[in-house]
Every structure is written in structure tokens, then in C-alpha cells.
Amino acid sequence: MSKSVMEIQQSFRQLRMVETADGLTDLLRKAEQKSWTYLELLEELTTFELKKREEKSIEKRLNWARFPYHRPIHMFRVEEQDAITERQLKQLREYEWLEQNYNLILLGPPGAGKTLLSVGLGIEAINKGFQVYFITMGELIQLLKTEEYVNKSKIQLKRLRASDLVIIDDIMYMAMDQREATLFFQLVHQLYEQSSLILTSNRSPEEWTEIVGNQGMMTAILDRLLHRVEVIHMNNESHRLKNQQRIFKD
Template identity: 65%
Template sequence: MTKTVQLLQEQFRHLRMTEVANELPVLLRNAEKMSWTYQEILQEILTYELKRREEKNVEKRLKWARFPYYKTLNEFNIEEQAALSTRQLNQLRELNWLDQQYNIILLGPPGAGKTFLAIGLGIDAIQRGYKVVFSTMGELVQLLKTEEYIQKSKVQLKRLREADLVIIDDLMYMAMDQREANLFFYLINHLYEQSSIIITSNKGPEQWVELMGDQGITTAILDRLLHRVEVIQLNENDSWRLKHRSTIFN
């Protein structure tokens, strides 16, 4: 590598174009091989930098989302979901509901594909530039209870409150005491008409008072969640996990 190329790399880094700086020798070889014009060279350099920056931003948003696994909706077999048509799934993937701060409630028994669908929509949103945070209900309650004295909880909740989409998985996982229900209400109230929320649950909203333990708090939470919402009841009799389980038998 010549000193001229090294100097150019240093200058690109000074301009905070680190991706181009790292790839510059390859870009220059391609320019010579393909006989690019000056305009084509500039275009390739800028396109490469912008592409790599967006890829890194996506990687960062995926890390912050804290998904338990990575599965896109391209892997979701819509034919196994009688409650959801291909057209409806495509409408969900357009994310117009996210721009309008609509919420989505995914209902169904364990293994029906609720979490898979929620994560898939979250990944789509991240690919489109939105900030997404995923949390199980149990993890979320623990974060809320420890926010005052644990820095990690404070950081994670700050990201959650600033997210465009918040996914809360397994809402009926655990019952809450009065303090926990209050903390959850304050969070939902903060997100109201600011972010979209996807909730997965094996019980409908009419049964959530069992979780909250307080009719007043439950009503206040539901008022905010159900103001603009799409409720999707996934198949009751089919378990996605059972259909796609690994087996020791041939």
C-alpha cells in the first residue's frame, strides 16, 4: 500500500468516513480495473459509506432490541395460520400501523406463533429504521422495580421509552402486586400515543384484571392500549413449536 493511499485513508477517517477508509484499497483497485470515471468513483465511495453505515445502524438496533432469537417473517408459514391471511400479513408488514401509533395484541395458546410474529414485525421495523425493544413481562416488571438503583435497568428502560415499537411478550406470565401494577401503568401511560406496542398473551384483555389485581388500574391500562388497536387471535388448536420441533426419530 502506497503512502498516498494511507494518507487518503487517514483523511477519510478524519472526516469520519471510516468504512470507506477501511475499504479504500479495494475500491481503488476496482476503479482501475473497471476504468471508472471520476464521477463513478465518487458515487461508489459515497454509496459504500452510506450502505455500511446503515448496516451498522441496523446491527446496533438489533442488539438494542434484545430479541430472544432472530427469525424473519419470510420464515413464517402463513398457511398454518387460519386466523391470518397473506394479505393481512402483508398489510402488517407495510408498518402503516406503526406510523399511526396503533397497538397490536396477539392472542393464542402457547406455541401458536405469537412471539415469532411479534419478533418478525420487530425485525421488519428495524430494517426500516425504527427503534424497537423486546421484553418479556417478567423481565419488564423486574426492570421497573430496579430502575431507581440499578444503572443497567435505567439504561434499558430509557431505550424502551424512546423506542418506536415496544414488544411485551407473555403478558399473563405472572400476577403483579399493587406497586408493580402501578409501575406498569406509568410505563403504558408514557408510551401512549408516542410509541406502538405489541403485546402477546394467552388470555384476552377481559381477563387481564387477574394479572393486575386492581380493576381501576386494569381499566386505565386498557383505555390506553385499546384506543387504537388490532387484536389478532391466532390458531387455538395448532402449536407452531410442535409442528416444527426437532425429533430424534427418522
């Protein structure tokens, strides 16, 4: 005796094909209307399941990323600024730099579009299968200081360390004491050549040592952050690191 649709749906759920189970009635209706062959029906069932799983995976990774807002990369208007060309943006959107663990540093005053660009790149990276984590510098320092005894901090930092791309917004906007600088250095060391970083700041790297107050510690941090990096000055001219390996070629 053939099974009912509800029984088949239950079988799909037992096989953990929940999306197919939920959409089975509509898929069978389409199969009848379009006279699908058995092979075409199987193809539609598997494609439907994989597509729905990917959509849920993207939604989960977007939630984990903790973006301050959802603004895709197309909302960043290249023509409204002169910090980056259309060709360079296209190169960034190919994400070879992310696969090679390059970093990006976006410098400029408030309102220059640093966070908008970083969020846009982060959202698109998630859509391409990467895991991304967004955090402000202030939030990061608080997590690092409470990791040992606050479970929520442990969970968030575990996700951060497992990410392919970590976006730290407003880095070095305020002074750090010795313990905070040490914790930040340890994190940068852990992420070094394992994950890519996008850092936004309204201060140039030349000023970061003054904020940290420990030249040796800041030099060690900069050595890792600036080894393989592209520094983009958004509405702000600067000079930095003539010998670093770069993403954009002259």
C-alpha cells in the first residue's frame, strides 16, 4: 500500500529533510501541473532542500555576525567619494584577499562611510559562505576582560575566533591600559594569518602608540595587523608603511 503525503512528509523529517517535508505538497502540485519526470522531481526535491538549507545558514550567520544594520554593499556609493575606485571595490568583492588572510584598515573621520563599507563587505562575504563577526572596539575590550567568568563573553569570543572575517569598528578611539592592551594583543596574535580583519578608525596607525601608551606592545600589534594589509584613507590623506604587502597593485 502506498503511503499518504503526510506519511512521506514524516519520513522526510526523520531523514532531517525538514524543508522538503514542509514544501512537499506544493512540489507535488507543480510536478503534476508540469508533468515532471521522476528524475525532474528528484532534482527539484534536492535543489529545494539545498536552497532552503543555504538560506537558513545565511540567516544564522547574519544573526551571529551582529551587524549594527543591514546595508548591502550596493548601498556604498563609489561615485560619492574618492577613497576607492570602482575597479578596486570590484577587486575587494572577489574576496581573494579574505581567502589569503589580508587585512583592511579603513581610516577617516566620522561619516566617511567606513562602517558602511565594512558592513557591506561583511554581508556579501556571508552570502559567499564565509563566517563574519562584527564588533566595536569598546565591546571587544569588555568581552576580553570578562571572558574568564562570563559565559556570554566566552560564547561570543568563541564565535569571533572561529570567523573568517572579524570587523572591529572604531579601533583605538580611546586609551587602553596595560591589561587591555595585553588582551587585545593576545587576540590579534590568535587571529594572525588565521582570519582577516577589517578595522575602522578615525586615527591613523601612527597615533595608535600614543593611545596604548606602550610602544613595545603597540609595535607587536602593528607588526601583525600591517603585515598583509590594504589601508584605505576615506576623505583623509595619510602616509603609512612603504614596505607592507598590498592587495592593490600599482
